[in-house]
Amino acid sequence: MPNAAHCALPQRGAHMDSFIAFFTEPLAQAFMQRALLMSLLIAMVCSIFSCFLILKGWSLMGDAVSHAILPGLALAFVAGIPLMVGAFVAGISCAFLTGYVKENSRIKEDAAMGIIFSGMFAVGLVLLSRIETDVHLMHVLFGNVLGVSMEDLLTSGSIAFLCAFIMFIKRRDLMLFCFDPAHARVIGLPVKLLHFGLLILLALTIVSALQSVGIILVIAMLIAPGAIGFLLSRTFDGMLLVAFCASLFSCISGTLLSYHFDVATAPLIVVIQAAIFLLALFAGREKHDQKA
Amino acid sequence: MIDALFEPFTYAYMARAVWICALVGGVCAFLSCFLMLKGWSLIGDALGHSIVPGVAMAYLLGLPYAVGAFFSGLLAAASMLLVKQKTKLREDAVIGLIFTSFFAVGLLLVSINPTAVNIQGIILGNILTISAGDALQVVIISLASLLVLVLKWKDFLAVFFDESHARSIGLPVRGLQVVFFTLLSATTVAALQAVGACLVIALVVTPGATAYLLTDRFGRLICLAVLFGAVTSALGVYASFFFDTNPGGLIVSLQAALFVVALLFAPKHGIYAKRRALRLAAAGGAHG
Numbered sequence: 001m002p003n004a005a006h007c008a009l010p011q012r013g014a015h016m017d018s019f020i021a022f023f024t025e026p027l028a029q030a031f032m033q034r035a036l037l038m039s040l041l042i043a044m045v046c047s048i049f050s051c052f053l054i055l056k057g058w059s060l061m062g063d064a065v066s067h068a069i070l071p072g073l074a075l076a077f078v079a080g081i082p083l084m085v086g087a088f089v090a091g092i093s094c095a096f097l098t099g100y101v102k103e104n105s106r107i108k109e110d111a112a113m114g115i116i117f118s119g120m121f122a123v124g125l126v127l128l129s130r131i132e133t134d135v136h137l138m139h140v141l142f143g144n145v146l147g148v149s150m151e152d153l154l155t156s157g158s159i160a161f162l163c164a165f166i167m168f169i170k171r172r173d174l175m176l177f178c179f180d181p182a183h184a185r186v187i188g189l190p191v192k193l194l195h196f197g198l199l200i201l202l203a204l205t206i207v208s209a210l211q212s213v214g215i216i217l218v219i220a221m222l223i224a225p226g227a228i229g230f231l232l233s234r235t236f237d238g239m240l241l242v243a244f245c246a247s248l249f250s251c252i253s254g255t256l257l258s259y260h261f262d263v264a265t266a267p268l269i270v271v272i273q274a275a276i277f278l279l280a281l282f283a284g285r286e287k288h289d290q291k292a
Numbered sequence: 293m294i295d296a297l298f299e300p301f302t303y304a305y306m307a308r309a310v311w312i313c314a315l316v317g318g319v320c321a322f323l324s325c326f327l328m329l330k331g332w333s334l335i336g337d338a339l340g341h342s343i344v345p346g347v348a349m350a351y352l353l354g355l356p357y358a359v360g361a362f363f364s365g366l367l368a369a370a371s372m373l374l375v376k377q378k379t380k381l382r383e384d385a386v387i388g389l390i391f392t393s394f395f396a397v398g399l400l401l402v403s404i405n406p407t408a409v410n411i412q413g414i415i416l417g418n419i420l421t422i423s424a425g426d427a428l429q430v431v432i433i434s435l436a437s438l439l440v441l442v443l444k445w446k447d448f449l450a451v452f453f454d455e456s457h458a459r460s461i462g463l464p465v466r467g468l469q470v471v472f473f474t475l476l477s478a479t480t481v482a483a484l485q486a487v488g489a490c491l492v493i494a495l496v497v498t499p500g501a502t503a504y505l506l507t508d509r510f511g512r513l514i515c516l517a518v519l520f521g522a523v524t525s526a527l528g529v530y531a532s533f534f535f536d537t538n539p540g541g542l543i544v545s546l547q548a549a550l551f552v553v554a555l556l557f558a559p560k561h562g563i564y565a566k567r568r569a570l571r572l573a574a575a576g577g578a579h580g
Contacts, residue, residue: 054381059388060334067490104563105555107328111501114333118494119548125416125541141415141490142399216341216490217399220392227381227389264403270396277389281378 026259034153035145038212039251039269042221045160045205047247048167050226051239052198056178060110061095061199062222064117066206066215068094070124073140077133084155084207091203094120143214143266145255152211159208163201174198175236213266221247224273231280246276300533309419312427313543314526315434316486317495319479321521322441324500325514326472330452333497334384338391339480340492342368344398344414347484351409352401358429361481368394369473395489417488417540419529430482437475437482448472449510486525487540494544495521502551505558520550 026032053059069087076086094117101112128137139147148156167174176184177194185191202222209218229243254269300306327333346364350357368390375386402409410418422430441448450458451468458465476496483492503516528543535542556563 054385057382057384059382059385060337063334063337063388101555104566105505106561107501107504107555108331108333110331110333111328111497114337114493114497115501115548115551118337118491118498118544119551121490122494122541122544122548126535126537126545129537129541130535138412217392217396219388220396223385223388223392227385230381230385231379264399267396267399267403270393271400274389274393274396277393281375 022260023256026256031146031148032255032259034148034150035212035265036252036255038145038148038153038156039255039265040248041157041160042209042212043225043247043251044244045164045167046209046218046221047225047229047243048164048171048240049202049205050222050224050247051229051236051243052167052174052178052226053202053222054226054230055175055236056198058198058202059223060113062202062206063219064098064113065091065094065199065203066218067117068120069203069206069210069215070121070140071127072124073135074124074127074131074133077135078131083135084159084210087207087210088203090120090124091206092200095199095203139214140210141214141216142264143210143212143217145212145265148211156208156211159204163205163208167201170197171236171240213269217266217270220270220273224270224277228273228277228280231277232283246273250276300530305420306529306533308427309422309529309539310526312422312430312434313419313486313529313539314522315438316430316479316482317499317525317543318518318522319434319437319441320483320495321499321517321519322438322445322514323476323479324496324498324521325503325510325517326448326452326500327476328497328500328504333493334387335476336480336496337493338368338372338387339365339477340484340489341391342394343477343481343484344395344489345401346398347414348398348401348409348411352405356429357426358433358478358481361484362477364394365477365480369477413488414484415488415490416538417484417486417491419486419539420532422485426485430485433478433482437479440471440475444468444471445514487543491540491544494547495525498544498547498551499524502547502554505551505554505561508560520547524550 027036053062069091072086072088072090073083075090076083079086097116098109098113101107101116102109105112107115125137128135173184173189173194176187177189177191177198181191184194205222206215206218209221213221225243225247226239228246229239229241232242233239250269250272254272255265258265258268300310327336343361343365346360346362347357349355349364350360372386372390375381375390376383379386381389398414399411402411413421447458447463447468450461450463451465451472455465480492480496483495487495499517499521500513502520503513506516507513524546525543528546529539532539532542554562557565559565
């Protein structure tokens with residue numbers, strides 16, 4: 001990257017220019033524009049979702065569903081249907097199978113989840129290595145936000161936008177369901193519907209993030225912002241706002257910095273989120289100490 | 293015909309991979325009995341991902357990978373404890389947050405210097421291409437763990453399932469817990485080589501859960517689990533020679549298939565057996 005050296009030049013009066021160039025230079029490239037837009041959309045939907053998952057205690061459900069979509073991709077390719085549909089169906093079936101095994105056997109939920117998602121992931125690996133597909137395993141695992149096409153941006157973006165919209169509109173009901181399902185049932189909310197709705201939204205969100213951050217790091221995107229919000233805010237709306245801002249900041253800075261320093265984008269975004277979490281952890285602790 | 297079946301063993305790397313995997317699979321299966329019953333299944337997953345930055349670092353610096361992995365696993369465990377103490381976040385969120393962050397650090401390290409580290413090997417396992425030194429580390433770790441487990445499994449059983457009893461008979465409870473988790477981390481490091489970071493969880497959960505559907509006694513549970521773990525691991529590597537696929541994927545697919553068979557057809561705790569028992573009870577009730 002030639003501009004990394006350019007930025008570091010300590011010329012007088014050039015500080016402002018290089019500061020602006022830090023933003024404008026990457027954004028002059030079409031692929032960087034798409035990458036930034038994509039990561040913004042993913043940041044939005046994942047940050048909203050992470051707040052619900054933190055409250056519900058479903059953080060590891062994201063882990064399971066995201067690993068489980070692998071065989072869906074391979075089978076969808078064979079069947080000639082859109083890959084995203086296959087991924088979605090596989091993700092959702094992992095969640096349902098976990099529920100089924102837990103209800104119908106003496107296996108605990110965490111073990112059932114671990115067995116099913118690792119089994120599905122393994123089957124996916126075997127299928128992908130046996131079938132000639134245009135699914136690149138490393139791209140599925142780690143995402144490739146810099147290689148996002150306009151078409152990907154439109155499909156993933158509209159899914160992400162739809163999920164974020166539904167969650168934002170229904171945030172009161174979903175929050176009550178996550179926080180206190182018994183109470184939600186008493187006041188007549190359709191608890192079963194909310195449960196399945198949230199699972200479906202989870203699978204959709206993961207599928208939409210597949211292109212940009214990949215199935216392993218999307219788990220971080222689905223936990224860290226909510227955890228940051230949880231530490232810094234006392235109300236749910238505040239938590240949503242903090243999570244959203246933290247996620248937005250890490251996505252923008254991660255994408256730009258990865259361009260300048262020539263490192264992988266998605267891991268950098270996650271590492272920045274973790275750094276923000278650490279800051280929040282120690283900031284929150286000081287406040288607590290002062291009170292005590 | 294027979295020659296074709298034995299063909300994999302004529303290659304030194306295949307023969308070595310088969311028996312190393314059997315060993316690792318057996319030790320992991322031993323541990324899975326405890327993890328599965330305690331509800332700690334996802335700790336295996338978290339450890340498997342958390343050691344990735346350590347492995348990447350070790351390869352970058354030319355250290356033995358086990359050292360890096362072990363250090364990084366320890367750091368992850370300490371961070372989880374710290375975050376758990378400092379916040380009211382749920383345990384699952386803390387685990388998820390820490391292991392994904394560690395994993396991301398690992399990937400970042402790899403992306404800084406992609407040629408030095410075989411990332412595909414870390415994620416998917418590299419038992420077929422494992423170097424002699426790494427193989428030796430895996431074997432030593434596995435044999436040592438197996439030895440401790442065989443000698444001490446009754447003590448671990450007491451410590452984890454009846455702590456007050458363990459204290460009353462004078463077992464060093466805290467010490468045994470530390471030993472157990474050290475064994476778990478060490479075994480995870482070995483399993484990483486066999487099946488890769490994403491599938492470590494299967495080795496330390498599935499065999500135990502499969503055995504749990506077939507027996508009610510802990511001694512038998514361990515024997516069955518170790519048998520399943522070792523046989524599926526060896527068979528997976530062996531079959532990968534013919535199917536030309538990733539051995540880790542095949543091992544875990546086999547384990548999952550075995551679990552499904554047990555889930556459906558186990559004589560007492562299987563789904564069909566339960567249905568039949570229900571039907572009989574209903575029929576008996578109607579009759580009586």
